[in-house]
Amino acid sequence: EPEVTQTPSHQVTQMGQEVILRCVPISNHLYFYWYRQILGQKVEFLVSFYNNEISEKSEIFDDQFSVERPDGSNFTLKIRSTKLEDSAMYFCASSRLSGGAVETQYFGPGTRLLVL
Amino acid sequence: GNSVTQMEGPVTLSEEAFLTINCTYTATGYPSLFWYVQYPGEGLQLLLKATKADDKGSNKGFEATYRKETTSFHLEKGSVQVSDSAVYFCALIVHGSGNTGKLIFGQGTTLQVKP
Numbered sequence: 001e002p003e004v005t006q007t008p009s010h011q012v013t014q015m016g017q018e019v020i021l022r023c024v025p026i027s028n029h030l031y032f033y034w035y036r037q038i039l040g041q042k043v044e045f046l047v048s049f050y051n052n053e054i055s056e057k058s059e060i061f062d063d064q065f066s067v068e069r070p071d072g073s074n075f076t077l078k079i080r081s082t083k084l085e086d087s088a089m090y091f092c093a094s095s096r097l098s099g100g101a102v103e104t105q106y107f108g109p110g111t112r113l114l115v116l
Numbered sequence: 117g118n119s120v121t122q123m124e125g126p127v128t129l130s131e132e133a134f135l136t137i138n139c140t141y142t143a144t145g146y147p148s149l150f151w152y153v154q155y156p157g158e159g160l161q162l163l164l165k166a167t168k169a170d171d172k173g174s175n176k177g178f179e180a181t182y183r184k185e186t187t188s189f190h191l192e193k194g195s196v197q198v199s200d201s202a203v204y205f206c207a208l209i210v211h212g213s214g215n216t217g218k219l220i221f222g223q224g225t226t227l228q229v230k231p
Contacts, residue, residue, distance in 0.1 A: 042224055043160070048217065056218060091160060093219075105217070106162070110159045
């Protein structure tokens with residue numbers, strides 16, 4: 001069964017450093033998402049991406065964040081200058097487009113980011 | 117706005133007990149409703165879904181019915197197992213113009229099943 005993959009599974013970085021989180025969505029999916037989950041809290045939407053552009057972003061997704069689909073298979077989330085409060089589990093998700101309605105999203109296993 | 121509210125956890129049950137986790141929602145459009153499960157140390161897995169009123173989603177002995185009149189999507193299982201211990205998230209997607217399919221999650225309910 002196809003699945004969403006994410007690398008790395010864990011990343012430790014120093015405050016102020018740039019990090020890039022990588023995702024490979026399911027191959028015939030067209031919508032891509034990033035979510036984050038701060039330890040013990042709810043899962044929060046960050047950004048959605050369709051047709052090579054951001055379709056929606058949350059207030060969390062400020063100028064320090066960017067997303068890219070560089071090669072038709074990978075989908076990346078970059079944090080330019082990490083802050084302590086960026087420490088969280090980051091989930092990538094993807095879905096197909098069916099009948100005009102967005103279908104079920106399938107999640108990757110997550111990248112746990114720790115900013116020191 | 118759009119939001120999901122789940123019952124507070126943790127919920128602790130003995131094996132073979134009946135499970136209910138309450139979920140209610142508010143939505144400005146017409147939502148699809150989902151339950152996701154997160155096992156310890158793992159990511160989110162879709163458990164079941166329902167896309168219109170009165171639909172019942174079911175999987176692995178779990179079920180939930182989309183109740184538009186009470187704006188609810190309560191998760192139930194007749195006989196829980198230790199392996200069901202996990203965090204359960206209720207979520208919705210609002211469809212319609214301007215909506216990009218983002219999932220809006222409840223706060224999650226931790227279930228602990230004891231042998």
